[in-house]
Amino acid sequence: MTDNGNNQDVLVLGAGLAGIEASLLLAQTGRKVYLVEKTSYIGGTAIKFEEVFSNMECSTCMVAPKQQDVLSSDNIELLTLSEVEEVQGNFGDFTIKVRKKARYVDMVNCIGCNECFEPCPVSLKNEFEEDLSQRKAIYVPCAGALPNVPSIDTENCLRFKGEDCQACKEACMFEAIDYDQKDEQLELKVGAIVVATGFEPIDPKNTPEYGYGKYNHVYTAFEFERLFATNGPTEGEIVLKNGEKPRSAAIIHCVGREQKGYCSSVCCMYSLKFVHYLKTRIPEIAIYELHSDLCIPGKSYQKFYDETMEMGVELIRAKDIEVVGQDQGEGMRVKYKDANNEECEVSVDMVVLTSAIGPRTDASTLAKVFDIAQDENGFFKEEHPEITSIVTSKKGVYIAGCAQGPKDIQKSISEADAVVGKILSTLT
Ligand SMILES: Cc1cc2nc3c(=O)[nH]c(=O)nc-3n(C[C@H](O)[C@H](O)[C@H](O)COP(=O)(O)OP(=O)(O)OC[C@H]3O[C@@H](n4cnc5c(N)ncnc54)[C@H](O)[C@@H]3O)c2cc1C
Ligand code: SF4
Ligand code: SF4
Structure with missing residues (x-):
């Protein structure tokens, strides 16, 4: 003062x-x-x-x-x-x-050794990993999260539901777990x-034409980010939910843009980033980028675009895009109208949706x-x-x-x- x-x-x-x-x-x-x-x-x-x-x-x-x-x-x-x-x-x-x-873990005593996770009997979907992996009721969201001190999720911890569990406390040699914190x-x-x-990305369930939640191999952008992350659920290996590497992928731009009524300004750029991700891990993959417009502003972004094009990607100006599952097998068809209003489609193993950014x-x-x-x-x-x-x-x-x-x-x-x-x- x-x-x-x-x-x-x-x-x-x-x-x-x-x-x-x-x-x-x-x-x-x-x-x-x-x-x-x-x-x-x-x-x-x-x-x-x-x-x-x-x-x-x-x-x-x-x-x-x-x-x-x-x-x-x-x-x-x-x-x-x-x-x-x-x-x-x-x-x-x-x-x-x-x-x-309350975190229920003492920030000073905890050394971040993670020994308390394994004995916890509760297993839940990890929201940070977009539900692509499991976590315990005592957890840090991902390896390397800072502060590297776990917290107890009291909605799911057995002890906070009235059961007599103290497995995490018994596993901690540093007396860091404190159920009495308020x-x-x-x-x-x-x-x-x-x-x-x-921000938050829009929920892809609001755009059912892209098949998110219906087809196993349609991913949101955040899910795809975590698939590529070395501290993520697959340790950076880009694999589908059946464990196989995709041989082809469609990246669909501007998901939710019409509903929102504005361009989210970063989706085109991170879609191009996803080409780098895919080509780094699976060089032979065929990639289709389906876009309505391309927003590549600024001095460094044009160079990034040029480099990405050299990596091998088919850019398709498309509208009325729809993802349709195959009768047999796991692949999908992405149907669209091209710039000449012709009905077209590509068959792919993986679809990545680049969702609009909302408040x-x-x-x-x-x-x-x-x-x-x-x-x-x-x-x-x-x-x-x-x-x-x-x-x-x-x-x-x-x-x-x-x-x-x-x-x-x-x-x-x-x-x-x-x-x-x-x-x-x-x-x-
Ligand atoms: C898939 C994807 C990929 C992207 N890739 C890139 C890229 O490669 N390069 C690039 O430049 N940009 C990229 N972006 C854009 C980038 O993510 C944003 O520019 C950046 O994260 C914005 O930072 P921020 O601090 O404004 O918001 P955020 O990173 O969203 O941080 C906001 C913080 O506020 C906290 N918070 C929210 N509500 C509350 C509350 N009520 N009380 C207390 N805390 C709260 C949140 O938990 C969070 O920690 C990408 C975006 C997406 C969707
Ligand atoms: S609470 Fe204890 S066991 Fe858990 S990470 Fe911290 S020091 Fe390790
Ligand atoms: S008290 Fe039991 S259920 Fe709760 S976090 Fe610790 S080990 Fe998990």
């Missing part, structure tokens, strides 16, 4: 790359930051990716140093498993109520707020809590789309990254930097 009552501290909501960038920069200037993240780990969506366009850099190599900096910063108080429940006050003087759920209600005082809660499902709740406006698509609304895209309708509450609208990592990070500039120049 300064003498004039202007609180210099900042609350950052969401520990994806945008939230992490804003927190680290603010912390470097000596500001105290409360980084509030609702999951048990930090890094957001980008930690699901093995590599990122446009230079196919290893995602972990890019994200892990930032995660470590957050964990070691004296100026950042990281609150995982936490959500904001109430916000009162104004720029320079906000009071925020945060609910911090949820906490915290009251934080800050001068400014950064909302960086990111978080809880965006309207958050908008009420923070008293900020949403746009017609449900993203948090900027004061002016061209000149003040990080400023909201509430003074002192800023937005960065995909919480404001679909964008790539570079732009998400640039917005976070811009937010920090605004805060440092106004909250003085």
Whole structure:
């Protein structure tokens, strides 16, 4: 607190790359930051990716140093498993109520050895892995998640359902498991707020014509990211659910774009990234990219596109796309109309859907809590789309990254930097 009552501290909501960038920069200037993240780990969506366009850099190599900096910063108080429940006050003087759920594992005593997982008798689908692998009721979402401290899922843990299980506690040599931990209600005082809660892809069940959920070998983009990830369910091997390698794949662009009414701006680029993924692991695979338009903006993206084309991919301008299962065998036919309105089809072993990016499902709740406006698509609304895209309708509450609208990592990070500039120049 300064003498004039202007609180210099900042609350950052969401520990994806945008939230992490804003927190680290603010912390470097000596500001105290409360980084509030609702999951048990930090890094957001980008930690699901093995590599990122446009230079196919290893995602972990890019994200892990930032995660470590957050964990070691004296100026950042990281609150995982936490959500904001109430916000009162104004720029320079906000009071925020945060609910911090118990992890039931002591952050100091735990060394992250994972010995407690195996004896847990509960086995569940791992949501982080898009249900492609199993997890226990005590777990970390994936190898390398940070903080590398498990949490207990009380909805599924036998002990929290009234049974007398303490298998995980008995397996832990470091006395890190603490069933008596309680949820906490915290009251934080800050001068400014950064909302960086990111995005959610649209549910492919809303586009039944592509056969997701009906045919085994239709995958969402996130599922495909995890199939390629070396810390994922297949340790990076691209195999179908029957264990076989696909010999052909169709990547369908713009899934849900018509429903949403906007271009998600990153799907074309990550579709091209998927060509790199497929050709790296299965060089002989035949790939068809079915697109309505191609969105390849910016100086480095054109080069990436040219390189991808050289890898061997058939680009097809298509509309009225439909995925149809075969009567026999596991393959599928992808039917479409080409640029001349001719009915065409390709037969493939695998289909990958690149879903439109939408706002978080809880965006309207958050908008009420923070008293900020949403746009017609449900993203948090900027004061002016061209000149003040990080400023909201509430003074002192800023937005960065995909919480404001679909964008790539570079732009998400640039917005976070811009937010920090605004805060440092106004909250003085
Ligand atoms: C399949 C796919 C592949 C992609 N590949 C690339 C790529 O190769 N290169 C590239 O540049 N971009 C890529 N992108 C885009 C990239 O994912 C985004 O630009 C980036 O993740 C945006 O970061 P963010 O911090 O805004 O959001 P997120 O990464 O979504 O992080 C938001 C964080 O906020 C947390 N959160 C959400 N709600 C709350 C709440 N109520 N309270 C507290 N915390 C909350 C979340 O748990 C999460 O940790 C891809 C996107 C998709 C869908
Ligand atoms: S809780 Fe104990 S057993 Fe489990 S990861 Fe931590 S130190 Fe290892
Ligand atoms: S108490 Fe039992 S069921 Fe619950 S997390 Fe530990 S081992 Fe699993």
